[in-house]
Amino acid sequence: MTKTWPPQYDRSYLPSPNSKFWFKDLETMDPEERERKIILPKLQAQLNYAYKRSPLYRKKWDQAGVRPKDIRSLSDFEQIPFLTKEEIRQDQKETPPFGSNVCVSLKELARVQGTSGTTGKPTAFGISKGDMDRIAEAHARTMWGFGIRQQDIVFIGSFFSLYWGSWGALLGAERLGAVAFPFGAGVPGQTDRAIEWMKEVKPTIFYGTPSYSLYLAERAKERGIDPAKDFNFRILFFSGEPGAGVPSTKKRIEETYGGICIDAGSTAEMSPWMANCECGHRKGMHFWQDIVYSELVDPVTKRSVPYGKEGVTVYTHLERTSQPMIRFWAGDLSMWVNDPCPCGRTYPRLPKGIYGRADDMFIIRGENVYPSAIEDVIRGIEGFGDEYRIVITREKTMDEMIVQAEYVKGIDPERIPQLQKKLESELKARGLRSIVQMMEPDRLERTEFKAKRIIDKRGLYDEMIKQ
Numbered sequence: 001m002t003k004t005w006p007p008q009y010d011r012s013y014l015p016s017p018n019s020k021f022w023f024k025d026l027e028t029m030d031p032e033e034r035e036r037k038i039i040l041p042k043l044q045a046q047l048n049y050a051y052k053r054s055p056l057y058r059k060k061w062d063q064a065g066v067r068p069k070d071i072r073s074l075s076d077f078e079q080i081p082f083l084t085k086e087e088i089r090q091d092q093k094e095t096p097p098f099g100s101n102v103c104v105s106l107k108e109l110a111r112v113q114g115t116s117g118t119t120g121k122p123t124a125f126g127i128s129k130g131d132m133d134r135i136a137e138a139h140a141r142t143m144w145g146f147g148i149r150q151q152d153i154v155f156i157g158s159f160f161s162l163y164w165g166s167w168g169a170l171l172g173a174e175r176l177g178a179v180a181f182p183f184g185a186g187v188p189g190q191t192d193r194a195i196e197w198m199k200e201v202k203p204t205i206f207y208g209t210p211s212y213s214l215y216l217a218e219r220a221k222e223r224g225i226d227p228a229k230d231f232n233f234r235i236l237f238f239s240g241e242p243g244a245g246v247p248s249t250k251k252r253i254e255e256t257y258g259g260i261c262i263d264a265g266s267t268a269e270m271s272p273w274m275a276n277c278e279c280g281h282r283k284g285m286h287f288w289q290d291i292v293y294s295e296l297v298d299p300v301t302k303r304s305v306p307y308g309k310e311g312v313t314v315y316t317h318l319e320r321t322s323q324p325m326i327r328f329w330a331g332d333l334s335m336w337v338n339d340p341c342p343c344g345r346t347y348p349r350l351p352k353g354i355y356g357r358a359d360d361m362f363i364i365r366g367e368n369v370y371p372s373a374i375e376d377v378i379r380g381i382e383g384f385g386d387e388y389r390i391v392i393t394r395e396k397t398m399d400e401m402i403v404q405a406e407y408v409k410g411i412d413p414e415r416i417p418q419l420q421k422k423l424e425s426e427l428k429a430r431g432l433r434s435i436v437q438m439m440e441p442d443r444l445e446r447t448e449f450k451a452k453r454i455i456d457k458r459g460l461y462d463e464m465i466k467q
């Protein structure tokens with residue numbers, strides 16, 4: 001790494017294969033020293049760059065009366081206003097296609113990626129050539145951190161399309177010098193072919209969504225294949241859904257495949273999105289603070305919360321030349337700690353992962369509910385399968401939550417009502433009043449991507465009232 005900004009990394013560098021760390025000094029440094037010597041200078045350079053090149057930030061910060069030169073410490077940095085998803089959408093509408101924070105010319109761009117746009121207009125990402133290299137470097141570093149080495153075969157079982165996740169995993173695997181196996185997903189019949197290839201090629205690393213890994217295992221078992229014995233996965237790493245950080249889902253994946261389950265990922269906007277990533281000890285994702293500077297803030301007071309407390313995620317790029325995100329309000333709920341991790345890294349950790357994706361949250365009877373809390377309960381009870389769905393309706397004026405959960409095949413039918421009662425009472429113990437509907441195996445739709453867990457029918461009721 002050089003002292004210039006943006007940093008230039010030596011593309012031929014690799015740590016010794018026995019080293020646990022990619023950059024040992026940086027990863028194990030005293031956190032205050034790292035903030036002063038590494039993070040703050042990178043942050044100041046990123047702010048100067050963005051102010052000079054982006055009309056979006058110049059206008060926004062001028063209005064707030066704050067300039068990059070005012071930021072002399074990380075607490076000063078809290079004066080910089082947040083950037084929301086809505087502002088990005090609006091800015092891209094006014095300055096299509098990449099918005100007024102793109103900061104580079106077309107010839108400097110390497111890639112167009114985007115969000116799927118399932119909820120509203122898609123967001124376009126234009127990523128510069130230099131940023132591609134830095135994303136690859138960052139991902140290789142965190143992948144090294146949880147144990148991928150050059151002899152590993154990295155099976156990427158997710159879409160190769162607009163979706164950044166697959167490409168980010170591929171970039172990291174290639175930079176690390178591992179054997180990349182970009183298999184993809186989503187084509188009819190592809191899951192069955194994946195199973196054949198996994199038996200044949202014996203990839204050692206899996207990447208995809210937690211939902212998809214469980215679906216794939218289920219298909220394999222139907223064909224008499226045991227993923228733990230007949231495949232060869234040592235490590236499975238995930239993003240896109242909270243599952244890999246949900247304790248009972250993590251346990252289920254590890255038991256199913258006989259490999260370790262690693263949680264990773266912030267948001268596509270924040271690529272290198274693997275700057276949130278667990279180490280091999282799986283004590284919760286580390287915030288790799290010298291790659292992306294991450295804050296946890298109180299959603300009401302908007303101030304940073306102390307370690308041990310819950311807050312929502314706010315991210316800032318430290319080495320992006322294209323579309324840098326500065327204090328990006330991702331708004332995902334988590335809790336952070338800074339006690340020592342057995343790996344020796346001194347980054348803060350999220351011991352419960354990101355358990356509430358802002359986009360997945362729903363409000364029922366005035367309470368915020370995250371599907372991952374329900375998932376943890378279902379998958380922690382023996383006798384339930386992997387699939388579940390939450391249907392929210394409104395009876396008169398009261399919200400009603402119906403949890404549809406599949407039981408496993410071959411279960412004694414007499415146990416079904418007991419399971420239903422057990423799930424209802426365990427959800428109730430967590431303050432979630434619900435009606436549980438027991439579903440036969442295979443009744444609910446499977447996914448090769450992110451599972452659709454919530455069906456909100458309250459709008460329908462409101463429509464009926466109006467008529």
Ligand SMILES: [Zn+2]
Pocket residue numbers: 278279280281283286341342343344345
């Ligand atoms: Zn660790």
